[in-house]
Amino acid sequence: MGKEITAAQLATVYELGNLFSANKLPLNQVLETLVGSLNMNETSSTNYMRNFAALKAGKVYKRAMSALSYQVFLAKFYQDLSISDFEKVLHSITLHLQYRWSKSKVKHKEIRKLLAEYQSKLALLIPAPPFANEVTDEVIHKANFPEGAIKQVTVNAYERNSRARAACIAHYGACCQVCKTDFEKVYGNIGKGFIHVHHKIDLASIRESYQVNPIKDLIPVCPNCHAMLHTETPAMTVEKLKSLIKS
Incomplete structure (x- = not known):
């Protein structure tokens, strides 16, 4: 799809895609321009519009696009969209x-590399939200306490890299990867973007700085599932917790 389309044509596709996805221009009028004026294939033009609408909505699309299409679209999306809307685009590409x-088991290395570059750019723009119970590790010294005694708690606050957190959410979306809770869908606008990020590696056991891989080392979870993961030491795996959830 679209292997021979030029950057200039793609710029027009982008402008028309914005109008189409916002329901400001019907598909037949879009095709009049793309097919009639730019001599693009009608099927290819239709697929571009369907893909474009899915990108803007953060949904999966199934028709392939050229690497040049991603280069042009992502550069323009990054410039034109808000952070939350650009997150949807990156999530759509991931899907x-x-x-x-x-x-097909095709890796699409060039597109994945481009996606990673923009995930990193996005991470620079997003501050980590102050979810206090997410950013501390509590290490409870389990000595022999008499019943009813006050437990001694030492809190080791490790630095959470806000860029890594943002890159993780950009990849997976702000949705719990255990129970699939999406706080925006449940609570509306006040829940938008709310999610905890779980470190698969227990930072309290490392006791030193290390390089975080936001895709392999981190995963978004809701506060409830986050708490359940830490009912074991070291923390329970996400796969195990999923298996424990009763349908």
């Missing part, structure tokens, strides 16, 4: 790559 991998 698409997962879909393509499930069907």
Whole structure:
């Protein structure tokens, strides 16, 4: 799809895609321009519009696009969209790559590299929200306490890298990867972007600085699932907690 389309044509596709996805221009009028004026294939033009609408909505799309398409669209999306809307675009691309991998086992290395670059750029723009119970590790010294005694608690506050956190959420979305809770869907606008990020590696056991891989080392979870993961030491795996959830 669109292998021979030029950057200039893609710029027009981008402008028309914005109008189409916002329901400001019907598909037949879009096709009049893309097919009639730019001599693009009608099927290819239709697929571009469907993909574009999915990108803006943060949903999966199934039709492939050229690497040049991603270069042009991502550069313009990054410039034009808000942080939350750009997160949707990156999440949509992630879903698409997962879909393509499930069907053809093609890695699309160039597109994945481009996606990672923009995830890193996005991470620089997003401050870490002050979720106090997410950013501390409590180490309870379990000595022999008499019943009813006050437990001694030492709190080791390790630095949480806000960029790594943001890159993790940009990849997975602000949705619990255990129970699939999406706080925006449940609570509306006040829940938008609310999520904890769980460190698969117990930072309290490392006791030194290390380089975090936001995709392999971190995963978004809701506060309830986050608490359940830490009912074991070291923390329970996400896969194990998923298996414990009763349907």
